[in-house]
Amino acid sequence: MNKNITILQIAEESGVSIATVSRVLSGNVPVAPKTRARVEEVIKKYHYTPNPMAQGLILRQSKTLGVIVPDITNPYFSTLFTQIEYFAHQAHYSVILCNTSFSATSYAGGEHEKEENYFQMVLDKKVDGVIIAGGQIDLCEVSEDYRNALRHLASSIPVVVIGQSLSDVPCHFVNIAQTKGVSIAIHYLASLGHRRIGFVGGERGVVVTESRLGAYHSMVESLSLDDDPELISTSDYYLPDGYRAAKKLLDLEKPVTAMLAMNDNIAIGTIRAITDYCLRIPEDIALISCDQFIDGTYLTPRLTALDRHTEELGLYVIQLLLCKIQNTAEPALPDFSPNLVIRESSGKKLSV
Amino acid sequence: MNKNITILQIAEESGVSIATVSRVLSGNVPVAPKTRARVEEVIKKYHYTPNPMAQGLILRQSKTLGVIVPDITNPYFSTLFTQIEYFAHQAHYSVILCNTSFSATSYAGGEHEKEENYFQMVLDKKVDGVIIAGGQIDLCEVSEDYRNALRHLASSIPVVVIGQSLSDVPCHFVNIAQTKGVSIAIHYLASLGHRRIGFVGGERGVVVTESRLGAYHSMVESLSLDDDPELISTSDYYLPDGYRAAKKLLDLEKPVTAMLAMNDNIAIGTIRAITDYCLRIPEDIALISCDQFIDGTYLTPRLTALDRHTEELGLYVIQLLLCKIQNTAEPALPDFSPNLVIRESSGKKLSV
DNA sequence: CTGAAAGCGCTTACAG
DNA sequence: CTGAAAGCGCTTACAG
Numbered sequence: 160m161n162k163n164i165t166i167l168q169i170a171e172e173s174g175v176s177i178a179t180v181s182r183v184l185s186g187n188v189p190v191a192p193k194t195r196a197r198v199e200e201v202i203k204k205y206h207y208t209p210n211p212m213a214q215g216l217i218l219r220q221s222k223t224l225g226v227i228v229p230d231i232t233n234p235y236f237s238t239l240f241t242q243i244e245y246f247a248h249q250a251h252y253s254v255i256l257c258n259t260s261f262s263a264t265s266y267a268g269g270e271h272e273k274e275e276n277y278f279q280m281v282l283d284k285k286v287d288g289v290i291i292a293g294g295q296i297d298l299c300e301v302s303e304d305y306r307n308a309l310r311h312l313a314s315s316i317p318v319v320v321i322g323q324s325l326s327d328v329p330c331h332f333v334n335i336a337q338t339k340g341v342s343i344a345i346h347y348l349a350s351l352g353h354r355r356i357g358f359v360g361g362e363r364g365v366v367v368t369e370s371r372l373g374a375y376h377s378m379v380e381s382l383s384l385d386d387d388p389e390l391i392s393t394s395d396y397y398l399p400d401g402y403r404a405a406k407k408l409l410d411l412e413k414p415v416t417a418m419l420a421m422n423d424n425i426a427i428g429t430i431r432a433i434t435d436y437c438l439r440i441p442e443d444i445a446l447i448s449c450d451q452f453i454d455g456t457y458l459t460p461r462l463t464a465l466d467r468h469t470e471e472l473g474l475y476v477i478q479l480l481l482c483k484i485q486n487t488a489e490p491a492l493p494d495f496s497p498n499l500v501i502r503e504s505s506g507k508k509l510s511v
Numbered sequence: 512m513n514k515n516i517t518i519l520q521i522a523e524e525s526g527v528s529i530a531t532v533s534r535v536l537s538g539n540v541p542v543a544p545k546t547r548a549r550v551e552e553v554i555k556k557y558h559y560t561p562n563p564m565a566q567g568l569i570l571r572q573s574k575t576l577g578v579i580v581p582d583i584t585n586p587y588f589s590t591l592f593t594q595i596e597y598f599a600h601q602a603h604y605s606v607i608l609c610n611t612s613f614s615a616t617s618y619a620g621g622e623h624e625k626e627e628n629y630f631q632m633v634l635d636k637k638v639d640g641v642i643i644a645g646g647q648i649d650l651c652e653v654s655e656d657y658r659n660a661l662r663h664l665a666s667s668i669p670v671v672v673i674g675q676s677l678s679d680v681p682c683h684f685v686n687i688a689q690t691k692g693v694s695i696a697i698h699y700l701a702s703l704g705h706r707r708i709g710f711v712g713g714e715r716g717v718v719v720t721e722s723r724l725g726a727y728h729s730m731v732e733s734l735s736l737d738d739d740p741e742l743i744s745t746s747d748y749y750l751p752d753g754y755r756a757a758k759k760l761l762d763l764e765k766p767v768t769a770m771l772a773m774n775d776n777i778a779i780g781t782i783r784a785i786t787d788y789c790l791r792i793p794e795d796i797a798l799i800s801c802d803q804f805i806d807g808t809y810l811t812p813r814l815t816a817l818d819r820h821t822e823e824l825g826l827y828v829i830q831l832l833l834c835k836i837q838n839t840a841e842p843a844l845p846d847f848s849p850n851l852v853i854r855e856s857s858g859k860k861l862s863v
Numbered sequence: 864c865t866g867a868a869a870g871c872g873c874t875t876a877c878a879g
Numbered sequence: 880c881t882g883a884a885a886g887c888g889c890t891t892a893c894a895g
Contacts (some may be wrong), residue, residue: 165888176866181890188891191864206663208635212567213888216871221564223607223636231596232589241584244610253636255575256608258596283560284575284605311558398809427809434811457750457783459811517872528882533874540875543880565872568887 164205173198184209215285224254224480225281225289227274229261233396234452235422235469239292239321242473250481255286261294263362264395275308282312288480289318291330296322297366317483319476323366331483333476337367338374340465340497341419344447345378347499348417352509353445355385357408357415360401360425361393368393368421371449375419387413396421401428409436415444416509422450426462426504441506447499455502463505465497516557525550536561567637576606576832577633577641579626581613585748586775586804587821591644591673594825602833607638613646615714616747627660634664640832641670643682648674649718669835671828675718683835685828689719690726692817692849693771696799697730699851700769704861705797707737709760709767712753712777713745720745720773723801727771739765748773753780761788767796768861774802778814778856793858799851807854815857818850 170177175194182188183198190198201207215221224247228236240256247254257277274294281289289312295305306325312318313330324332348356358375361368372391379386392407394400401424408415409432420426426448433444440446440460448455448464455462471493478490522529527546534540535550542550553559567573576599580588592608599606609629626646633641641664647657658677664670665682676684700708710727713720724743731738744759746752753776760767761784772778778800785796792798792812800807800816807814823845830842 167888177889178866178868178891179864182865185890189864194864208631209890210568210888211636212564212573213871214890215564216562216568216873216888217890219871230593231583232586232593234584237584237589240608241582241610244583244608245612248609248632253607253609253632255605256592256596257600257605258593260597279558279560280600280605284563398806402809427811430811431809431813454750457754457780459779459782459786461783519872529873530875530882530884531880534881537874541880546880561874562872565887566874568872568889569874571887 164207166207166209169198169201169205169207173201181209220287221285222252223284223286224252225257225277225284225286226254227257227259227277227281227289227291227294229259229294231256231258233424235450236292238452238469239473239476242470243290243477246474246477247481252287252481255281255284257281259294262395263298263365266295266298275304278308278312282315286316288316288484290321290476290480291318292321292476294322296320296325299364299366299369301325317480319480319483321472321476331479333472333479335467335472335495337370338377340449340467340499341371341374342378343497343499344419344449344465345375345382345384347501347505348419348445348447349378349382349384350508351417351445351506353384353417355387355413355415355417356390357405357418358391358393359404359408359418359429360396360421362395363393371421390415394425397424398428398431401425402432403428405429405432406435409433409438417445417447417505420446420448423448423452423455423462423464426464427458430458430460440504445506446504451500455500455504458504461503463502464500466500467497468493468495471495516559518559518561521550521553521557521559525553533561572639573637574604575636575638576604577609577629577636577638578606579609579611579629579633579641579643579646581611581646583608583610587802588644590804590821591825591828594822595642595829598826598829599833604639604833607633607636609633611646614747615650615717618647618650627656630660630664634667638668640668640836642673642828642832643670644673644828646674648672648677651716651718651721653677669832671832671835673824673828683831685824685831687819687824687847689722690729692801692819692851693723693726694730695849695851696771696801696817697727697734697736699853699857700771700797700799701730701734701736702860703769703797703858705736705769707739707765707767707769708742709757709770710743710745711756711760711770711781712748712773714747715745723773742767746777749776750780750783753777754784755780757781757784758787761785761790769797769799769857772798772800775800775804775807775814775816778816779810782810782812792856797858798856803852807852807856810856813855815854816852818852820845820847820849823847 166177166180170180180198182190183195231237244254259274310328318330320330320332392404394404420429448462451464451466455464482489518529518532522532532550534542535547583589596606611625662680670682672682672684744756746756772781800814803816803818807816834841
């Protein structure tokens with residue numbers, strides 16, 4: 160199958176040495192205009208492009224990046240990836256996407272090998288840099304194996320991690336504060352008159368969940384809202400989880416008047432649960448999603464949600480990685496403060 | 512940064528030649544047990560793995576696959592990809608994901624270069640095989656440039672295309688019939704008593720849309736349902752499109768009693784539109800999605816949808832590609848007949 | 864401006 | 880069973 164047009168053939172047909180062909184290809188070395196023209200013609204004729212393996216061997220770069228995510232099916236990660244790939248492609252890098260299937264639940268169940276395997280894989284592949292988004296890094300307790308694997312990876316090539324900083328691991332950690340958005344959302348709900356606000360979804364022992372829970376508690380305290388452990392109903396991050404977790408809240412003796420959902424998936428499951436209980440949103444229960452995945456304008460009810468600028472984050476991390484690879488100045492850290500997009504589901508001021 | 516442990520270092524430290532190291536690595540050549548043990552120890556000590564570029568240069572394979580999709584953010588493609596990547600990884604291949612951003616609309620707007628660029632890119636990268644899912648291949652009229660680029664690609668490496676067959680292009684085309692699902696859905700709606708069924712979403716000139724529309728028309732005819740051009744409201748494939756398209760149907764003088772949405776995105780937009788008109792699903796309008804993206808059990812209303820076995824499709828195409836690469840027997844073509852999952856949104860039998 | 868040659872890190876006949 | 884050597888397709892000092 161392989162056409163196998165090599166630099167040698169181009170050289171022969173152009174009547175020059177392979178060194179000269181290489182030079183016209185590289186572009187930044189003086190070559191006589193006539194020679195260059197002749198060679199370029201032959202190159203065009205055969206659609207010749209240098210074998211990246213041979214090039215990579217000498218240049219010590221593969222022009223390939225690795226992106227490691229737990230679940231590309233999750234809109235958060237696919238949005239992130241889209242930005243990363245777009246920018247990388249512009250810069251003539253291709254990207255290997257690794258889908259580790261990591262989940263806190265399956266991890267707890269003992270499947271804790273895959274991510275480290277992927278670290279080794281991208282290393283073996285000689286990628287020029289790696290972006291890691293989510294996975295075990297999101298657990299409050301990171302295993303020693305993971306830490307070592309990450310350290311090993313990062314000591315070989317540049318790696319940007321979206322997640323909590325780990326000391327003694329030479330990655331560039333991009334850690335977005337999770338507390339602000341929750342504070343804004345609860346503040347808003349409280350301003351509407353809600354005192355009893357439920358927290359739905361997310362899994363304990365995961366950084367995002369715990370830090371948002373922390374923000375929740377401190378807001379509850381500072382605004383003197385109902386402080387009741389029953390108000391917290393965690394689960395995981397998907398539709399069925401939202402459904403299950405919300406039901407627990409709906410079964411409470413003293414009902415909540417508002418709910419904070421971990422993300423849009425959870426919110427959709429929550430809507431389903433609330434509807435099952437023949438309650439209305441927002442009339443009976445106000446709802447806000449802490450992480451906008453899709454445009455809430457088209458959901459029913461129109462979902463009030465925190466926009467966390469995921470696209471900008473994707474753009475930022477790829478720019479960062481490329482800078483580290485090429486040793487150029489890092490881009491400034493954008494302001495990732497979330498935006499509360501108020502729509503229908505959060506409702507109006509409660510009449511007392 | 513590069514540790515640069517090469518086969519030479521392993522050989523020296525083991526007191527053998529690099530040829531021997533290479534042999535213990537390959538595994539399928541006789542090596543004295545003691546020699547093997549010694550070498551393996553050193554390999555382990557340094558976590559040595561052969562440089563894939565050097566290997567690739569000789570073996571003429573990169574152990575890398577290319578997957579080209581228009582939009583990884585679309586659940587259909589991310590589901591497909593997840594399966595592909597999972598299986599590829601098992602087989603020790605890594606996959607480069609190319610997100611072309613192709614859309615029929617932007618294509619019509621003149622942006623018709625990107626896909627061909629990606630074809631060239633994966634070719635230059637020397638991937639061992641390519642899977643193409645969607646993109647220009649989904650247009651009823653494929654440009655000559657695209658056709659040529661695809662032919663060029665496919666004449667160099669194995670490529671599997673999910674989409675219509677193109678004559679004279681040596682790809683393996685996997686073409687799933689689109690008519691059956693629509694027939695089942697309309698049949699079901701008609702059995703419930705619906706005579707006036709709207710078709711929402713999808714874009715004209717796109718194979719899926721046109722063939723589903725064809726199935727729609729032939730069912731309308733064979734079941735003697737209302738046949739009215741106004742009943743067709745196409746747009747594109749996302750939420751806002753569903754919303755807009757559904758509104759057009761809702762503005763009709765003679766209202767529809769049921770709607771067929773191109774996919775879950777369209778269905779969600781349609782739900783929003785129907786709700787805006789203060790109508791109920793399914794009491795006033797029954798709704799079926801032709802392409803299930805997420806578990807409709809958790810939507811409100813619970814969405815009746817066609818399950819098209821996207822995961823199985825992903826698994827099939829990657830198996831197919833690997834077989835073509837390794838020259839082994841092709842897997843049997845599974846039955847991809849869609850499944851109508853009946854839930855709430857399609858309603859009950861109409862009372863006459 | 865251009866060519867001959869070394870070398871990137873590996874695999875695999877070819878001898879022994 | 881093992882080593883020396885050629886060669887995969889390229890780039891880049893080194894001469895000229």
